[in-house]
Every structure is written in C-alpha cells, then in structure tokens.
Amino acid sequence: MSEAQTSLQDRQIDRSQMKVTDEVAIEISDMNKWYGTFHVLRDINLTVNRGERIVICGPSGSGKSTLIRCINALEEHQKGQIIVDGTTLSTDLKNIDKVRSEVGMVFQHFNLFPHLTILENCTLAPIWVRKVPKREAEETAMYFLEKVKIPEQAHKYPGQLSGGQQQRVAIARSLCMRPRIMLFDEPTSALDPEMIKEVLDTMIQLAEEGMTMLCVTHEMGFARQVANRVIFMDAGQIVEQNEPEPFFTNPQNDRTKLFLSQILGH
Amino acid sequence: MSKQSSVAFVRRDMIPPAPPPPGQAGVLRWMRENLFSSVTNTVLTILSIYFIWSVLASIMPWTLNGIWVAGSLTECREIRDARGIETAACWAVINERWLQLLFGFYPTDDVLLSGLFYAEPLAAAGGVEAVFGAGSNATDRIEFVGMMKGDLSNFTIFWFGYWRPLLAVALLVVAVAPILYSSLPRSLLFFSMLYPFIGVFLFWGGSIWGPMTVAMGLAAAFFIGRFVATRFGLLGGGIGAVIAFILIFLNPLPFIDHGGLFPLFPHAKDVLHSIIPFGLPAIPSDQFGGFMLAIIIGTSGIVLSLPIGILLALGRQSTMPFIRWVCVTFIEVIRGVPLIVWLFVASTLLKYFLPPGSSFDALLRVIILVTLFASAYIAEVVRGGLAALPTGQYEAADSLGLDYWKSMQLIVLPQALKISIPGIVNTFIGLFKDTTLVVFVGLRDPLGLTNAIRATGEWNGIYWELYIFVALLFFTFCFFMSRYSMYLERKLQTDRR
Numbered sequence A: 001m002s003e004a005q006t007s008l009q010d011r012q013i014d015r016s017q018m019k020v021t022d023e024v025a026i027e028i029s030d031m032n033k034w035y036g037t038f039h040v041l042r043d044i045n046l047t048v049n050r051g052e053r054i055v056i057c058g059p060s061g062s063g064k065s066t067l068i069r070c071i072n073a074l075e076e077h078q079k080g081q082i083i084v085d086g087t088t089l090s091t092d093l094k095n096i097d098k099v100r101s102e103v104g105m106v107f108q109h110f111n112l113f114p115h116l117t118i119l120e121n122c123t124l125a126p127i128w129v130r131k132v133p134k135r136e137a138e139e140t141a142m143y144f145l146e147k148v149k150i151p152e153q154a155h156k157y158p159g160q161l162s163g164g165q166q167q168r169v170a171i172a173r174s175l176c177m178r179p180r181i182m183l184f185d186e187p188t189s190a191l192d193p194e195m196i197k198e199v200l201d202t203m204i205q206l207a208e209e210g211m212t213m214l215c216v217t218h219e220m221g222f223a224r225q226v227a228n229r230v231i232f233m234d235a236g237q238i239v240e241q242n243e244p245e246p247f248f249t250n251p252q253n254d255r256t257k258l259f260l261s262q263i264l265g266h
Numbered sequence B: 001m002s003k004q005s006s007v008a009f010v011r012r013d014m015i016p017p018a019p020p021p022p023g024q025a026g027v028l029r030w031m032r033e034n035l036f037s038s039v040t041n042t043v044l045t046i047l048s049i050y051f052i053w054s055v056l057a058s059i060m061p062w063t064l065n066g067i068w069v070a071g072s073l074t075e076c077r078e079i080r081d082a083r084g085i086e087t088a089a090c091w092a093v094i095n096e097r098w099l100q101l102l103f104g105f106y107p108t109d110d111v112l113l114s115g116l117f118y119a120e121p122l123a124a125a126g127g128v129e130a131v132f133g134a135g136s137n138a139t140d141r142i143e144f145v146g147m148m149k150g151d152l153s154n155f156t157i158f159w160f161g162y163w164r165p166l167l168a169v170a171l172l173v174v175a176v177a178p179i180l181y182s183s184l185p186r187s188l189l190f191f192s193m194l195y196p197f198i199g200v201f202l203f204w205g206g207s208i209w210g211p212m213t214v215a216m217g218l219a220a221a222f223f224i225g226r227f228v229a230t231r232f233g234l235l236g237g238g239i240g241a242v243i244a245f246i247l248i249f250l251n252p253l254p255f256i257d258h259g260g261l262f263p264l265f266p267h268a269k270d271v272l273h274s275i276i277p278f279g280l281p282a283i284p285s286d287q288f289g290g291f292m293l294a295i296i297i298g299t300s301g302i303v304l305s306l307p308i309g310i311l312l313a314l315g316r317q318s319t320m321p322f323i324r325w326v327c328v329t330f331i332e333v334i335r336g337v338p339l340i341v342w343l344f345v346a347s348t349l350l351k352y353f354l355p356p357g358s359s360f361d362a363l364l365r366v367i368i369l370v371t372l373f374a375s376a377y378i379a380e381v382v383r384g385g386l387a388a389l390p391t392g393q394y395e396a397a398d399s400l401g402l403d404y405w406k407s408m409q410l411i412v413l414p415q416a417l418k419i420s421i422p423g424i425v426n427t428f429i430g431l432f433k434d435t436t437l438v439v440f441v442g443l444r445d446p447l448g449l450t451n452a453i454r455a456t457g458e459w460n461g462i463y464w465e466l467y468i469f470v471a472l473l474f475f476t477f478c479f480f481m482s483r484y485s486m487y488l489e490r491k492l493q494t495d496r497r
Ligand SMILES: Nc1ncnc2c1ncn2[C@@H]1O[C@H](COP(=O)(O)OP(=O)(O)OP(=O)(O)O)[C@@H](O)[C@H]1O
Pocket: A035, A038, A040, A058, A059, A060, A061, A062, A063, A064, A065, A066, A067
C-alpha cells in the first residue's frame, strides 16, 4: 500500500472538473438491513451529491460492501429508503433494472465474464440492455478500453489478462453503460502493489472527469488525494465522516482513531 | 569453473542441436520410464500383457476365422468342420440379416425396387398396377416381393428399398451438424429447425400436409406470442403463445361440433391435402424397428430433453416457491422410478387416462417418456453447473442491468452448460443405450430383433455374432458422442491460459 501511496503522490491531479454540485445523486434515509436476524446496517443516513467522491472505510465485517450493494439493489434493504437518481428502490423489478443500468459497479474480484472476449464483455450490456447497435457499442467499448489503456487486449479472454488489466476492463465495462454513478467495492484489494497503481490511476482519471463515485477502499493515499469526503463505518453504522484532511489528521471517534492507527501504523 | 582466470565469458560459436544419446529417446526410453520403471511396475506390465494376450488369443481366432457366406447356422458349422478349424464366428448371419437389424420390419419401397432392378419379372407379372395396385392379390404380392428380394443384393435393397429412412438420417446429419460445429454457416440452422417436420414426413409418410400443418400451427403460435409480447411483455407473450397453441392443436371446446371452428386441426390438413395431394405411403409406428428405432428415439430424446432439463434446473433454483416445488417434485418423481416402469406405464396405464377411442402412438409415447426421464437427469446435471458458477457472475450480470432471462441466456447458461458438458453427454449416452429397453413394451429394437432372427429355423442358436454387431452399432454412436464432448470442452476452454 505504501508504494501505491508514494507513486500516487507523484501524480498531479487536475481538479478543474471535480465539482460537487447541489444536485442529489443518492439519498439514503434511515436505512436498515438484516441478514436473517443479524442487523448488518443500522440507521444509515447518507446523501451523495452529484460530483462527490466518497471513500468508505472501516474494519472487516462492518457492512461497507453491504451498504454499497444496497445502492444498486444487489442486496435488499428491509427498512428506510434509498433513492438513486430520483428512482426509489423497491421490489419492483423495472425500477431495479433502471437503477442498475445507471449505476456502474466494480467488484473486488473483477467478475468479468470468462467465456466472452474483453470486447464482448464491454459490449454485452449496451447491446442487450440499451439496445445500442453492435458497431456503435464496439466503438464505445474501444473508446473506454483506450481510456483504461488496454485497447490491444480487446480480443483476448479475461483469463489471459493480469489482475490489474482485468480490473481496468471491469471499469471499462461499467463505463460502457454510461453510468452517472460508479460504485467500487475494494477494487484493488485483490491485486499486487504494482497493479494497484494502474487501477488507481484509472479511478483518479474518472474522478478528474467529474464522475460521482463511492469507493470502499483502504487506499488511504487515494482517499486523501481524490475523495472529498471519507466515511468510517463500524458495526453497521456510520461512525464518522469528514473531509479527508481533518479525517486523517484529527479523527474524533475512538474507533476511528484505533482503525487509522492500525491501518496507517505500518 | 573454478579454474577460470576470469568470470567474464563470451560465447563465440553456437552449439548446434545434437540427437539425444541412445536409450534417451524413442520407444525404448518411453518403455523404460512408463512400463518398467520399478519392480511393481514391471510385474504389473507383464501381468497386463499376459491378460490382454490370453483374452485376444481366445477371441481373435474365432473372430478372424469367421465364416461370411452361409445360408444357415448348420451350414456354417459344416464349413467350419470342413476347414478343420476349432472355433469360427458365423458372420454369415450378419451378412444375411443386417438390414433387419438396422430397420426391423420397416417396409421397403418395393415399387421403386422392382421398377429399377426387377423390371422384366415385373412386366411378366403384369406391371406395377397388377402387382402393387389396389385390386392386386396380397399373397401374389408377398410372393413377388420375396422373389425379388432373394434376387437383389442386400446393398441394393439398402440404398434403394430403404431410401426414406436413409435420406431422413442423412438429412438429420445435415441438420445436426451446424448445431454441433459452430464453424458451419449459421444459415444452416434454419434447416435444422425445419428438419423435425421433414424427418417425420420421411419416416412416417402420409400426406405432406400433416407435418406441414403442425409446422404452420407452431409457427402461428410463435408469432402470435411474439405479437402479444410487444404489447404485454414477455410473460403476456408466453401466455398468448400457449393459448394459441391450445386453440390450434388441442380442441379445448370438444362440445363444439367438429365441423366448427375448433379444432383447426386435423381438418385443415384434409382440406389442404384435397387441394394439393402429395404424400408418401404411410407407415405406422408399429412397423418401425431395428437400430433406426434407437436413432429416432435417441435423437428425439436428446434434442427435446436438453431444453426441458435446462428449464427444470432453472425452475429448481427459482425464487418463486410454487415453480420450485413443481420442478423438484417432477425431477424427484421421474428420477426415483426406473425407466422400464415408466415405459410400462406409458404402454398400459396411459390408456385408462386418455379419453376412450383416442389412440396415442406407441412410439410417440415412448419418445415422450424417454425425453422426460432424460430431462430429469439433465436438470440435475445442469443444476450442478449452475451451482458451480461463482455468485460474482450473477452479480456482475445483475449490476449491468441485465434482466433474469438475458443474464441466464448470455452469462449464466453458457458457462453452466460448459461446466456440465461431461454430465450432459453422459446422460445422453445413457439415454441412447436405454432405448434398447423399449423391447419390453413391444417395440422391435435391435435386441428384440436378435430374438426374431434366432426364432427362424436357419439361425436358431446363434447369439454372439448378433450381439456383437448390435454392440458395435451402439458403441460407434456413443464413442462419437464421447469424442464430441471432449472436442467441445477443449474448444470452449477460454478461462485458462
Ligand atoms: N449473505 C450474507 N448472509 C449473512 N451474513 C452476511 C452475508 N454477507 C455478509 N454478511 C455479514 O454481514 C457483515 C457485513 O458484511 P460486509 O461484506 O458488508 O462487510 P465489509 O465491511 O465489506 O467487510 P470486508 O472489509 O471484509 O469486505 C459481516 O459480518 C458478514 O459476516
């Protein structure tokens, strides 16, 4: 992690497009979720404005993944309300598919489709969900593959790529749906240090273009430089949130302090 | 190295490749490494060689000394004794009766045969009309055909007398090829869709309008469903198609006079046939037999059981409890009872449940049951494949906004089926071999025909030769399936480097 941190510091971040607007992208109010009888998420209240870059951190099992998976309805919540881009998440399948096609998601283990080429991975959803003509979908896919710097891999299969390349394809695949919000669930934690950098670079590039992003990550370098807000979760609740600078230099809650000392200590 | 004055080294001449030292390559080395690498290995090798040799020593003389030309088993034995050989297979029975083992008592096209190869005796007997015409005498006809077949070679009868099943099987190969090999042009798939109707027409004969009206009815149900789907969504379309199917095929309103609107079937067929009469002589199912029967039941079962099995597997995973229960019950009940019991059920019990007077083709019954039986197994095999798929795949498909059917069709099933290929092909091979069980419900499968052949005076007492021939027929098909599955697995291997 420390290597990634130092290398990130070399990069000049262009903040001209990073603007937090007043428009609300995601609104979560009094949301609760249980797995059976286990209360995973407790009274979550969170408003994300368009253009925000939020980093969510916290100890293992604190419910970070569950929270962002609730936002695109991969998990169902039992109480409270989640409004994404003006659409209220309910059990109505139409709503869910609409939200999912507006919200991109990047997983820890990439979850590329191993039976399809990189290009097919990227064009599948635009063709079948958005009904984009194949040619146009391929052009879009190549545009984003170039953006994540692997256009030459387009005709390979995911199994032939390195972890970092796979994760960049996964990001490109999400971007091909032209999402307005991107969710990242520990996108770098399954990668070797030198690959972490290439994925983080891609994410920074996205942030520079003004994408609304929610990232679960322990890359504190990334949080410091890119995030406009850091959220700390523990035991299914939001324990502390602040701008990165005060969050790291002056945490208030004891759990936050403990967590930060553990994660930054070595 | 240690003697070198300097650590620096530069190669001036490249070393050309040289052959390995003797004993390091080729057969000897391979044998030493694989057959005689240790004492145990050597002992096992010698034992195996002895075993193989003793088996071959007892079988090969019998096989290779086999007598190919003889009129009966007694003749075979005489020839053997005259040659002074101890054992000899009597392949003559195959030579004489292979047509029967392939086609059972499926009738030959005698009109064509006599016209092509027996023209003079036919003219002498009074021409086609006198021998095969409506007013002809059955005894004379049988005698004439018997004489003709005695004079013609089995190969002539094979190619020309059985042209209908042969053409049907040849076209089956054409229809199946584009499904098996994706390098063939996709437009051939259209023929694959038409094939079931062509095949039925060639095998069963009758008016061409029979299969044609069924095809048109199915197409109508499909397009009605598609039309409804544009208005009321996928589910509405499905229901629309089912309703259209029932209206067209099943006469849901029996109290309405048959001359009325329902059923559109079979009156449509009669009307069409009266306008354009075209057809082949009808051959009822009870005359089907031989290996042809195994092919018909086997391929229909295989083609139909795969989609049904996949739907059952998906249904078993469904979040809707009712669908899940129905699928689980179906799978468990079908799987929990031996196929032979189901076949008896099909041949006897079904009669009591069907309305009196309605006849239900015996072969069709067997095909339906074999299909259902195999689909229960396929469902379980596919379920294994679905379960082996990481949940991340489902989640990635969901997160891209693919709906259930699209994510199944594009993401989940291609991968789950790939994992399940060995199990699916295993089930298919089992199904294909199980077609011999239909002998118990009165269909003449190849094994049943060996009994029929043995019942004749000439071949009374002959066993091995017939069974070996039947075994080879089945083995050829099953071996192809097994090889094909290996080819497919290799071809679809994209997840490894
Ligand atoms: N499908 C599930 N069924 C039951 N419990 C679950 C399920 N998924 C997660 N949990 C539990 O919910 C809690 C929160 O899980 P979650 O994956 O959100 O944690 P996390 O903060 O993402 O942790 P990590 O940093 O390890 O990824 C954990 O205690 C976990 O054991």
